[in-house]
Amino acid sequence: MTQLIVFSILNGLVFGMLLFMLSSGLTLIFGMMGVLNFAHASFYMLGAYVAYTLGLRIGFWPALILAPLLVGLLGALIERHGLRRVHRFGHVAELIFTFGVAILIEEIVQLVWGRPAKSYQVPPSLDFPLFHLFGSAFPAYKAFMLVVAVAIFVFIFLILTRTRAGLIIQASLTHPGMVAMLGHNVPRVFMIVFGIGCGLAAVAGVIAGPVLGTFPGMALVLGSVVFVVVVVGGLGSLSGAFVASLLIGIVQTFAVALNISVGNVLMGLGVPAGASAALHDVWKVTVAQVAPILPYLLLVLVLMVRPTGLFGTRES
């Protein structure tokens, strides 16, 4: 039992930090521009694919740097030539635009890399068990993921709160007009933030690709969960995204690890076994099966009880 708990917490932390890498960029972009970037997870996928292809030539480590730069550049270009154009038609039009970009990226990935999954491997230098606990190994690569994610969190946090650039970004969040009056190019700030956000998503893709798989559906798998994180944490709130990422990461990992059914739980609570046909399906559902639903239930709950999200200050 202790083993289950410890490893679930560790894996939950890794998954949660991965979610945070994605949601940090998304929530920043949303906070600044009011755009919920539907294509965010697509940039995550692009990061994995580009790094895979680059990695074949130049190795994992240079690809870890280069792929996010390329994807970030692409993101900035899309902001400059696409999103900015649609901006005047309102937020719904922007959401529709990013939705179109998401479709296009998925199709292009299928065109360029094909439908089957790519065998994007953990680099040999990190392919060893870091430590053994209760007889199970904890891979070094997962620790590496944790380190990268924490480093990114610290990095963003320091930039936003301790540097002049961060000051301008934060001011552009709330008072874009005033910042523009002071002579800053606010659209360019937006473009840069969008590019950085996409680059962060790509970093997540590069380091998650070998673990979660590199296939054309990988954006879809994480995309919706990342939205949940951002909304639950509070739109535009970085610390909210951090807490919500860890929360959802750990809750989901625990739920997947538990192999008891609803019937077991109810019986444990003293409810007699229900044999009625209508409820049969519900009765045999295991907690692991419910796991994918949990984030969305949480989202609906949070929106009903606290529409601003856990740490947010505004609704949309």
Next chain:
Amino acid sequence: MSAPAPAAARPLAVADVARVGVLRRYGVWLAAAGALIVLPWIVRTGAAVPIMNQMGIAIVFALSFNMLLGQGGMLSFGHAVYFGLGGFIAAHALNLAGRGGLYLPVPLLPIVGGLGGLAFAALFGTFSTSRAGTVFSMVSLAVAELMAASSLIFDRFFGGEEGITTNRAKAPLLLGLEFTRDRQVYYLIAFWVFVAAVAMYAFSRTPVGRMANAVRDNPERAEFVGYSQRRVRYISFCAAGLFAGVAGGLFALNYEILTAENMGLNASGAVLLMTYIGGIGAFVGPVFGAIIFTFLQSMLSDYTGMWLLYVGILFLATVLWAPVGLAGIMMLHAPAWRAGRIGRLVAPYAVVGALGLVAAAGIIGLLEMIHVVIAADTPSGLKRMFWTTVNVRAVTSWLVFLALAAAGAAGLRWAGPRAATALGEANRPGASR
């Protein structure tokens, strides 16, 4: 200005007024009904009727989606949930009717689907519609994901991987009507498409439909007038769910099978694509969009495995350069048409059209060649396209298509604004003929 028409010289008889009024008010609907009736006798190729059935279902679905997006300003990423649930309920009802447990003739099946869609929209709408904008979109996405995950859990209702199959031949007959041949099914679907379209149009003209527009444009002001924006959205949402369910019922009736995919994210995305390409600002827009989308889906997929890529490009182009959609573009020409100046646009539009074709040929050629190179399933490197054989290995073919794409794009940059100016000229009120 033109001289008064001679007819105005004598007083109009009451019958005249009535006739003109009927034609003016219902002419479009009568024409649509006529078209629905004669279409299967005009288009006689083998696959035409099944494709038209598919179009009819898509039309109802897209129109119901536009009740949310176009009329209510609510962008849903999970509208297929109500389509699918309505369809599943209809399929189960049909199976029950087949076993004799329920008197349900096939023609009434869409009503069951609609009630199913309505019931779930009424349930999920309670929390979905509390907010508009981005939050609404996110909740709709969450509901779609919830249902996708639930479909794996509730095997009995959703039928797991195989889905739920049904058989319309086993249901009791109504007025001795049988639905065994494609054409019989077509007329049944056409009937329901017409009824649903009329009903949705009528809804958009009711005070509730008008308030949906008001809440979309200025929720605060609507509240000050005394309407609860939440309530207005909820009613629109339920109505949209009802008609999505009708479309789902038609789907169950036509294909006799439903799988969880029918209510998945891809289905929800498809309806957004078709509605937006058709135009969300006009009632008829989604109809155009559904027809174009279904046509592309069934035609393009014969030629290329990347049809969704092309539809995606079309969609993004619409979002970027023509956010009013096809119907919106047509409406932009109404003043020029009334002024009789539409003829002046032929020349500039022909130029734009020709350049557009050049650019499209270049882009399609490049994409197809990339596909050949990467898929590597044609070892010869020869690809049949555009009525000729292209050698993918030759640098020339890449250069040709690249040049076509670049020339077309550059030409469009030049011709596009000119065509827009010409349209502005033609639309200007009071200019001489």
